[in-house]
Amino acid sequence: MAGELPDYYFRIRENGAAVFRVDTENRQRRIELIEIAAVNVKNGNIKPHGETKLTQAEQKLIADWLAERRALLERRDMDDILRAVDHMNLTTQWAQAKASEAQLEAVTDTLLLAMHDLRTVLVRKKAERLGKAEAPKAAE
Structure with a gap:
């Protein structure tokens, strides 16, 4: 792999993400993903996985990711609506001409x-x- 791996990985789910700590410091020198939390984008809930205790740095990292994810989804929603307007116009042209x-x-x-x-x-x-x-x- 080129470059440095991030310390954390967010696996996107339908309503949020599973948060993993990336571990490369092990005997086998394999990449291990250790699940530490689940995040719900809709209600903002952050649930530690199992017995995991999230550090303040991890809580802040997850909260920052949550804010960025919500902003991204909002931009995508607006783009989808504007595409729908374009598609309605194309549909009108199709109905009229084809x-x-x-x-x-x-x-x-x-x-x-x-x-x-x-x-x-x-x-x-x-x-x-x-x-x-x-x-x-x-x-x-």
Whole structure:
């Protein structure tokens, strides 16, 4: 392997990660991963593995990783939404220029329901935001 190995490794899981201490200082000179904790990204819980006692440095390392992971996932969510907007535009072009009647028949109801549902949520959320913005003005 090229370069130095990190002291800790985070194995990504669906809702977080398993945290391992990387050990290369052993008789066989093998890389050993010693599980020390599990992290839940959604609620921020950090659970030491087994009888492991996390040092303050390890707790800080895990908390820093957690903050970076949450920021990364938030950026990915926004990118996914912007890609969805692009895909909606491509779908519109497809429906207008390329789709056969059979293809349109196969997808129209599903698309209309999904778009109606999305529109309903977006309009409600926009109204909530506007209501919150106007509330401080009314108090003045």
